[in-house]
Amino acid sequence: MSVNAEFAAWLGSACLNAVAKSGELETAWGELAATAEVVTALANKADAETEAARQLSLFGAPLVVETLQIAGLRVDLVCKPVRLTASRAGYTEGASVFVLGAKELENVERTNLTVLRKLA
Known part of the structure; x- marks a missing residue:
């Protein structure tokens, strides 16, 4: 299989960098x-810059790992961002969290x- 020289050079090139600062x-x-x-x-620099800004927004504040119990068998929430409301500090108005793990109690x-939540 042959590949044209321009495409081969692109495949072998170093990655493009996108930087996000605050x-x-x-x-x-x-x-x-x-x-x-x-x-x-x-592949696109604009997409990389958008991703860099998203990561800065997520990781630019202190994070906490917490465990919450919810109704239902919800292992389907693993690796998803969700909004949870609970009667505990940080959740009374609803909090956006990322679900790291789930243990169903059948x-x-x-x-x-087990969730990851921004403190700020």
Whole structure:
């Protein structure tokens, strides 16, 4: 199988970089601020910049891992962002979380969700 030279050069080229920065976060964290670098299969620079901004929004605040129990057998929520409301701090008005894991309790048809939530 042959590939034209231009396409072959593109396949062998280094990745394009997109950088997202936040002056507010740099001020808040100073030298403690972490730098993240992720390689993705995104082909367009604009898409990479959008993804960089999304990651900055997600990881630019302190995060907490919590466990909540919800009604129903809901292992289907794993690896999904959801909005949860509960009678505990941080959830009374509803909180957007990312579901890291789920353990279904079949006898009572409830699920313990392990979630990642932004504190700010």
